[in-house]
Amino acid sequence: MLNFKFKNPTKIVFGKDTISTIGSEIADFKVKKVLLVYGKGSIFKNGVYDTAVSSLKNNNIDFLELSGIKANPLLSKVKEGINIVKENNIDGILAIGGGSVIDSSKAISAGACYENDVWELFEGNGKLLNALPVFTILTLSATGSEMNFGGVITNELEGKKWAFGSPLLYPKVSIIDPSIQFTLPKIQTVNGAVDIITHVFEAYFDGVKNTDMIDELCEGIIKTVIKHSKILITDPKNYNSRCELAWASTLALNGLTGVGRHGDWASHDIEHSLSVFNDISHGSGLAIIMPAWMKYVYTCDTAKFAKMAKNIFNIQGDNNETLALNGINELQNFYKYLGAPTTLKEVGVKFEDINTIANNASLLSPMGSLKKLEKQDIQKILQIAFE
Ligand code: NZQ
Ligand code: ZN
Secondary structure, eight states: OOOOOOOOOOEEEESTTOGGGHHHHHHTTTOOEEEEEEOSSHHHHTSHHHHHHHHHHHTTOEEEEEOOOOSSOBHHHHHHHHHHHHHTTOOEEEEEESHHHHHHHHHHHHHTTOSSOTHHHHTTOSOOOOOOOEEEEEOSOSSOGGGSSEEEEEETTTTEEEEEEOGGGSOSEEEEOGGGGGGOOHHHHHHHHHHHHHHHHHHHSSOOOOOHHHHHHHHHHHHHHHHHHHHHTTOTTOHHHHHHHHHHHHHHTSSGGGTTSOOOOHHHHHHHHHHHHHOOOHHHHHHHHHHHHHHHHGGGGHHHHHHHHHHTTOOOOSOHHHHHHHHHHHHHHHHHHHTOOOSTGGGTOOGGGHHHHHHHHGGGOSBOSSSOBOHHHHHHHHHHHHO
């Protein structure tokens, strides 16, 4: 295990009927006027908007709205939010949605306190010294954004989907009421399950040795996700399974699984470039990319992939090579069982597009930790992912 520091300041309020407490949670921070950020309308159908707004009113918190955040959220929308905040003396952001809404809210929170173009921060130029407090009501368990300091935004003019993070952007309070996820379309539950599993594997397969304690946590999270996502695809209103998936999702990317190790984020980096050109959902992209990445890199740590096969998929055997390959196949079979796409061809990518996607991803190369990937490695992974 490597040396580490761990601090996560986000307060989680978890469980049924907790959304009505959002107003008092925000009032505790002396915030008077929030920008209420949400997506394309699901929060009206499941009643979350009404509950949140009446809680704000009951606590004398004024608000303006920014609606229409799309999946794979755009920089232009973030800038629209920053302008509203600056022109209206807004002193906090309330995100109601999944990762796209929360990430946009974090970028607005940063951009409202940053004197230059907010994209500079994504480019790694400039330093964020202040940010507005962000509060969230999570409606889709997938990204872990409700309890981490990162955000991913697409700069549509430059064709870059890049991440930015700062400890100033941990949400102050996140409300997770798993019952509001009853309304998720099946594919979004599946996307969530794939995203959670990928986050955990990106901690697990980084080549760092002597990480037994955290590996056990990783394996436990993944086994929980497999068990309960299987239930949810046929029984979407199973409250217990929604709770299990939701908490697994938060733990998967709140920093815990990443302590004492480097992590290897190559699958995410490649997927982000895939969604720049194809605008597919993040979870679908990961179901395609990560198994292909595994097939390309497993020989860098065959024993660890064999451990995955044994401890997560219960596959028996003595030959590590066979175990590793069977484990990867089992993961892919599980994704197929859920109904996730597992090849680029299925989502309409053409073989000749691979070069463009690899060029885009290689703006961030060398990437990865288990194996450092250059452009030609990324191309090979995309070729494996093709069919
Ligand atoms: O827009 P609405 O109408 O709200 O519909 C949304 C959207 O269409 C719908 N939805 C959300 N909650 C619902 C619901 N529909 C019915 N009932 C509910 N309760 O779900 C759709 C997808 O929402 P989105 O927020 O895009 O999904 P997700 O949470 O998977 O977020 C994906 C984004 O997060 C980024 C991804 O790259 C992607 O842009 N990521 C952020 C990370 C982070 N901040 O740490 C890490 C992740 O790995 C990821 O990269
Ligand atoms: Zn993800």
